[in-house]
Amino acid sequence: MTDKTGDRFVICMKWGTKYGPEYVNRLYGMVKRHLTGPFRFVCFTDDVKGVRSEVECFPLPELQLQASHFDGGWRKLNSYQADLYGLKGQALFLDLDVVIVDDITPFFEFPGEFPIIKDWKRPWRVTGNSSVYRFTLGAHVDMLDHFVAHQAEVRRKHRNEQEYLSHYLHDQGKLVYWPKEWCASFKYQCLPRWPFSFWQEATIPPGCRIVIFHGEVNPPDAIAGRRNKALSGMKPTPWVAQHWTE
Known part of the structure; x- marks a missing residue:
């Protein structure tokens, strides 16, 4: 059952120099055109320069981990902190380089605790693609705590963050998949x-x-x-x- 309390957030992350502010700005524009009703658009970033004013920017959430454990998508795990800048509600995470072509309101209405993309090439796998997923802010701190306590073991066992979170949440019965057409x-x-x-x-x-x-x-x-x-x-x-x- 989807928790309807709190605000609706669309969140993204930007760090380093691979993606400029135009990616954030265009993502916001696409969301605004294709999402019905009120929402808050949040970007966690190390550089707010050039980001349009409608976007709420917060510093990248950090933990005291080895620097090598923050490369690539592993940074996404920090969005599961118990208190993420006081934000409360449902969050739809979008990678910066997605292109929205139709209404995304159903992504907030679809049932399930943690919907994620089913792997296109290997649909038999548990691992989903974390370019688009939805979760309740503050609801999965145990997944982050487990990574912090066992980070070396997790990194040996799982190739990337989406493999780790998929298996962790699948084992809890919380992982579901978006309709394959979406x-x-x-x-x-x-x-x-x-x-x-x-x-x-x-x-x-x-x-x-x-x-x-x-x-x-x-x-x-x-x-x-x-x-x-x-x-x-x-x-x-x-x-x-x-x-x-x-």
Whole structure:
């Protein structure tokens, strides 16, 4: 059962120099166009420069862990703190490089304690893709505490943060998966198969609400028709340019 109390948050994280403020600003713009009703948009970041004023920026939540344990997606685990800057309610986490193409209101209405994306290529796996997931703020501090207490063991056992959280919550009976149509992989579901990708444009699959970019292509690459992989053609994708705007 989804907890309806508190505010609705859309949250993201930005650190380092890989993604500029335009990613945050465009993500906010897409959410505003595609989410019905009031919401608060929060970005946890180490640099607020250039981020639009409607976005609530907070410092990246930190813990006293080894620096190597904060690389990549492992930083997301800090969003499960018991008191995250006093924020209370339901939070929809979105990676910065997703492209929203349809109404995302159902992501707040879908039942389940922790919905996440089902793996597209290996659907038999428990591990979900953490580009889009929803949780109650402050509800999973035990998962963070377990990581803090057993971080070396967790890192040996699990390849990344999404594998760890998926198995931890699955073992508790709390993990569920979004309807498979809602979150489409640009790489696996939008791009035509090789060699058709050389002359056919990528398309939005029926029922898709959010397009996930992972691997060698990000939204600017899709717009330009630039695939950073040898012998893999891709035509420019106008619909990404249409949706990926402030």
